[in-house]
Structures are given as C-alpha cells and as structure tokens.
Amino acid sequence: MFSRFNRNMNSKADTNIYLLIIVLLAILVCYLQPKLIFPALILFGVIYYFSRQNLINREIFFSSYLDNIIRNIERTNHFAVRKLDVGIAVFSKYGKLQWKNELFAAWTGKSNLEGKKPEEILPLAQNAFELMSVRDGEQVIQIEDHYYRMRYYSVETQERHSKKENTSSGLMLYLTDITDYELLRQKYSNDKLCLAYVRFDNYEEVMRGLSETNMANLNGEINELLTKWAASKQGFICRMNKESSLMGFSMSAVMDMMEDKFMILDKVREIRSGNKIPPTVSIGVACDGVTLEELIGNANKSLYLALGRGGDQAVVMKDKNTQFFGGTSSVGAKSTRVRARIVAQTIHEQMLQADRIFVMGHVNEDYDAIGATIGMAKLGLSLGKETYIVSSEHNAYYKRITEVLDNENIILSANETKYIDIMRSGADALPLVTNKSLLVIVDHHREVLSASKAVLQACRNRIIIDHHRRAEDIIGDTTLLYLEPSSSSTSELVTELIGYFDDRLDITPAEATALYAGIVLDTKNFNVQTGERTFEAAALLRRCGANPNLIRQLFKDDLSFVQQKAKLIAGARMPIPGLSVAVMRNADNDTMSSVLAAQTADTLITIESVAVGMAIVEYKDGSLSISARSDGSVNVQVIMEELGGGGHQTVAGVQLANKRARDVEAQIIALTKKQLEECRTDESNSFTRC
Numbered sequence: 001m002f003s004r005f006n007r008n009m010n011s012k013a014d015t016n017i018y019l020l021i022i023v024l025l026a027i028l029v030c031y032l033q034p035k036l037i038f039p040a041l042i043l044f045g046v047i048y049y050f051s052r053q054n055l056i057n058r059e060i061f062f063s064s065y066l067d068n069i070i071r072n073i074e075r076t077n078h079f080a081v082r083k084l085d086v087g088i089a090v091f092s093k094y095g096k097l098q099w100k101n102e103l104f105a106a107w108t109g110k111s112n113l114e115g116k117k118p119e120e121i122l123p124l125a126q127n128a129f130e131l132m133s134v135r136d137g138e139q140v141i142q143i144e145d146h147y148y149r150m151r152y153y154s155v156e157t158q159e160r161h162s163k164k165e166n167t168s169s170g171l172m173l174y175l176t177d178i179t180d181y182e183l184l185r186q187k188y189s190n191d192k193l194c195l196a197y198v199r200f201d202n203y204e205e206v207m208r209g210l211s212e213t214n215m216a217n218l219n220g221e222i223n224e225l226l227t228k229w230a231a232s233k234q235g236f237i238c239r240m241n242k243e244s245s246l247m248g249f250s251m252s253a254v255m256d257m258m259e260d261k262f263m264i265l266d267k268v269r270e271i272r273s274g275n276k277i278p279p280t281v282s283i284g285v286a287c288d289g290v291t292l293e294e295l296i297g298n299a300n301k302s303l304y305l306a307l308g309r310g311g312d313q314a315v316v317m318k319d320k321n322t323q324f325f326g327g328t329s330s331v332g333a334k335s336t337r338v339r340a341r342i343v344a345q346t347i348h349e350q351m352l353q354a355d356r357i358f359v360m361g362h363v364n365e366d367y368d369a370i371g372a373t374i375g376m377a378k379l380g381l382s383l384g385k386e387t388y389i390v391s392s393e394h395n396a397y398y399k400r401i402t403e404v405l406d407n408e409n410i411i412l413s414a415n416e417t418k419y420i421d422i423m424r425s426g427a428d429a430l431p432l433v434t435n436k437s438l439l440v441i442v443d444h445h446r447e448v449l450s451a452s453k454a455v456l457q458a459c460r461n462r463i464i465i466d467h468h469r470r471a472e473d474i475i476g477d478t479t480l481l482y483l484e485p486s487s488s489s490t491s492e493l494v495t496e497l498i499g500y501f502d503d504r505l506d507i508t509p510a511e512a513t514a515l516y517a518g519i520v521l522d523t524k525n526f527n528v529q530t531g532e533r534t535f536e537a538a539a540l541l542r543r544c545g546a547n548p549n550l551i552r553q554l555f556k557d558d559l560s561f562v563q564q565k566a567k568l569i570a571g572a573r574m575p576i577p578g579l580s581v582a583v584m585r586n587a588d589n590d591t592m593s594s595v596l597a598a599q600t601a602d603t604l605i606t607i608e609s610v611a612v613g614m615a616i617v618e619y620k621d622g623s624l625s626i627s628a629r630s631d632g633s634v635n636v637q638v639i640m641e642e643l644g645g646g647g648h649q650t651v652a653g654v655q656l657a658n659k660r661a662r663d664v665e666a667q668i669i670a671l672t673k674k675q676l677e678e679c680r681t682d683e684s685n686s687f688t689r690c
Helices: 002-032 036-081 102-108 128-134 179-191 203-208 214-234 249-260 264-270 294-308 338-353 367-382 398-406 425-430 455-460 490-501 511-520 530-541 548-554 559-570 590-605 635-640 660-683
Strands: 087-091 097-100 135-145 146-163 163-179 193-200 236-239 243-251 281-285 314-320 321-326 358-359 385-392 438-442 459-468 478-485 575-576 580-585 612-619 626-630 651-656
Touching: 002 314, 002 530, 087 102, 087 338, 087 367, 097 128, 102 163, 102 530, 128 163, 146 179, 163 385, 163 530, 179 249, 193 249, 193 294, 193 651, 203 214, 214 236, 214 264, 243 249, 243 338, 249 314, 264 281, 281 294, 281 548, 294 321, 294 651, 314 425, 314 478, 338 438, 338 459, 338 490, 338 530, 358 367, 358 455, 367 385, 367 398, 367 490, 367 511, 398 511, 398 590, 425 455, 455 490, 490 511, 511 530, 511 575, 559 590, 575 660, 580 660, 590 612, 612 660, 626 635, 626 660, 635 651
Parallel strands: 281 314, 358 385, 358 438, 438 459, 459 478, 580 612
Antiparallel strands: 087 097, 087 163, 135 146, 146 163, 193 243, 193 281, 236 243, 314 321, 575 580, 612 626, 626 651
C-alpha cells in the first residue's frame, strides 16, 4: 500500500509536467497557425478538466488512506492502553491524577482516583511526586500481596485555564506486576547461605581455677547450647577447636537472630558450672560474598571486629552494611600478659628497622594521648632512633604538663632530649617522612580523629595502640594492631609495653607522671574501667617516681573555667527521664572547650535519676562536638556510633561538621530513649544485658 501511495504522489508530479508540455506545444502551434487558436483552447480546456478531476479523485483517495492509518493507530493505542498488562496513569504538574487505565485502577484497588496525588494512591513517601518529578526512574512497590515495578517519567501535559490551553510538565506512571519474580527473588535471598564464626572470647579467664570436671561441664553446656541454637535455626555447626566454631545459616535465620538481637549472647552468659566469671562469646556473621572464600573472609572480619570492640557481641555484615548487637556489658579485664609481651617484641623489631619514628595521638590530645605518645617516643629514643611526636594545633595539655613539671624542676626528657623539642606539627613532620618511617598511632584508630591526616597517609608502616572499642572505619593497612578495650587507658597499655620492651629501660619520674596522668584521666581517678592490670601499671609508675601531687595540680581548673562549668550544669535539662543534656554555644574550637564539655558530662551523671549525661558544644566555626557519659546502665558508645563517633560503654563522643545542637538533639533523645527502653526490657527478663 505504501508503494501505491508513492506511485500516486509521483503520478501527480508527472501530470503537471505533461500539462506544461501541452501548453507550450499549443502556444507554438497557435503561433504558427493562428486559425487553430480556438480549437486549441477547447482541447486545452477538456484536457485540464479531466486532469483536475483525476487530481481530486487522487486527493480523496489519499485522505481516505491517511484516515485509515490514523484510525488504525488510535485503535492500536487504545487496545494497548486498555488491554496490555501495564497499569498507566498520568498526573498533572500539580501532582493530581488526570487519567488512568482500567488496570491501574484495578491494581490499586481504589475508586474515585481523579485529582489525587501519587502518594495518596500508592504506598509512597509524602513528597513522592516532587521527588519523582526531578528525575525519571523506577522502584518496586508492594500493594497488599502483589509487587509492582513502578516506572515514572516526566511528560508534557495540557491543562485548560480560562479557555486557554497551557502546556506543562506532568508525570506518567507505569506499573508492571512482578509478583512471581519478586517472590522468587525473596526466596533466593532468604535461602542464601550465611557463615558465622563463634568464639569463646574469655575462655582462659573463665576456666582459670576450675576443676577438670567443671571445665568439661562448662564446655559441654556451651557446646550443647550452641548446637541446639544452630538446630533451631535449621543451621549447622562445625567445631574448630575448644574456643572457636564455624556455623552456617540461611539469610532468613540470620534475620530472625537480628530481630531477637542475638539473645544467644545472654543465654551463654547465664551458664554456671562452678565458674565465677560469666562466659561470653563473640559472633561474626557474613551474608555478603560472591564466593565461599569471600564469605569466609567477611565472617572472619566480622569476628575480629566483634573481638576488637570488647567481645560479648555479634557483628553482622549484610547488604554491604555492618550491624552490631550486644556489647552492652562491661568489658572484662584480661589478666594474661602474653599478648602484651608479644606486641612489645614486635614493636621492638619494627622500630629497629625504621629510619625515623613518628608517634601521633588524636586531635586535641588529652593526658592519656600525651602519656601514651611520650611513652612510645621513649621507646624509639632508647634505640637511638630519630623520633618525633606529631601533635595537633591545639596542644595546650603538652604545655600544661611541661609547665607543672618545670615548676618542680623536673624536666620531661629522655636521653637529654626534651619531649617538647621533638614535637612537630603535621605540616612540619610531613617532609621528614620516608618509605622506611614508622608511625605509631596511640589512643585512637580512626583517620578522622588523627592529629595529622597527611602524616597518617604518608607513612606506609603503621602501628595502632588503643583501648577504645573498635569502630567500623578503623585505619587500614597496619603492620600491627594492638586494640584492648578491656584496658583502662592507652597509657596503661604503653606502661606494660615499656616493661616488656627492654629490661634495662628505666622510666623517669617525669615520664611516669605523664603516663600516670593518662590513667587517672580515663579512669576518673580509678573509679571507672579499672582492673587488676590497671592498678599494677599504676603501682609500677609510682615506683618509678610518678607524683600524685603533681597530678592533682594538672587537673586543677581556674575560676573562670569552674564558673563556666557551673553555668552549663545550671542550664542543663532532662528532655526524657534518665537523660540530662547541657548545651554550650559559640565556643572557641580549642582544647579547653572539649575539656569543659567532658567535665560537664561527668558531672551530669552524678545527678540522681540521670543515667546518661551529654554535653553538646557548638563551635564558632560551625562544627559541633558531643561528650557522652553513662553510669554503666546504658552503652553510650552505641548512641555515639549512630552519629559517627565512638568510645567506650560509659565514655564516648563525636565531632560533627556543619551541625547545630537543634539538628542533633532530637536524634540524641530518640537514640537514648531506645537504649533506655532496651535496658528496662532486659532488666525484666531473667538475664540482664545492660
């Protein structure tokens, strides 16, 4: 038919040419024979009439032909819109439904849809129309028991206002039923294999002093509990050794575990068979991995993360996210020093291989970071190595401790080298870094908290020594990671390392005082997070000449500082029972503001009926910091991690950029309320998690 249409169009052009030739020939004949003019005109009129009539007939044919095509297209479109398995709806620029097909109305199960917005018809967010109008896209939605793939596109729509038609940008939705596919995908996802490493993380401490019978009974009870747990979840368990097991579960089973918050942790802690210390296990679960090798590797990473955070918890890696469960109980102090001895020997070897040694604490160093950096710098100097302390811009505590010691004619030095003389800013230390340099990172393990990120990134060989619970964004590519959440402070860890580093190494009274100050700070004068190793480290430092009187001078505050703290405490409020919040505004971004916030939070939890105290500091540069404290009934580390921070169960904090107190206060209240409710729920059970 298209060829016939083309032939007719070409015929019309040919006819016009023929008429033109006839006219020219007639003019020529009439010019040669004038008497033939009249017959020529008659002949020309007849020819023109029949040609014109033929042309009209052709135009009628063409119009009929085009009308047929248009009607066929309209019928096809109408059939597609009405009969195809696609729900279609058109919305105006104001988000109101203008038109929909029968299938769209049937699938949504609603009537009188005209004039309604997408979010009023479909299970979408309140501002769905505004979001979908910005960019074309698709998503899966569920309506009752059916799943639909919803595609949305911006289209031009016409609206009549005051007898005028205006063209504007509207929205077109397409719904496709994918219920069968989605159910199959969910079944595959639910049946997906997840692997878990389970470790009896305080085995030596629990078993110490038990008889062979009690040890066997305790091991048997734990193994029986884990075996029954695996069977109840349709999983398997494979024991690797007396402390570790490998378990396998389906994704749906792991989801159930996450729903009940891994109550197996509490059940293990309940076991008693002559043991004085409750047994605890750490669980590392991985559901992400293309191969079994990758899956096992991720499960191993999850376990190390759980152990690095103090144990007695489960870590789940799923959908490229990491979730934490448990870990709300206090970390038991480890009495064994085997690891400390091995770590000290490893550090000795790595320092010998380095050409320069850099020791770095966290930004706005406190006395624990200072004591730890001085202790590790001493190890480097004792080997005759070129050693530097990388400090942040706000190092008022370094100056403070030096001044107090100088007033007593005590020089903070090692081998006639004053520590104040080997301190370098990040900018000054960076040019000194070589490929053989060694960086010792103390009292933190996150890049965002480092005194100098540039030095951190420049050093290939890195050692981390820290006592905080392991965070998800831990600094990677370390040659040695010494993370002990059971320790009171990093100064305690460093004191132990000094003892195993070299028997002939003596700690001077000034160095001992600096390390002692770090322990006193983090233990709140030996009231928090202390174990037998804490007191042994303190006793060693006292024997080396640590002066408690000088420590008291270090912690003295001037009158204006005390007045500011009193003002903050007086302005504190309790938005919910158990939580006290104080806000400091327009503060200078310096060490003293951080100290003020920390001390304020410490004071808030001494108030009756307060379980959590938080001091929020708004800095002039637009940043914000939060110091969180707990009386031990609530894990403030979990709360601060939700905001991007970290710390310990009773001491935690976070630093945020471009935030105001009003932006985070509601979130803090919600997170704290959730933790308090969980603790109350657990207290009503036979076992207690908080």
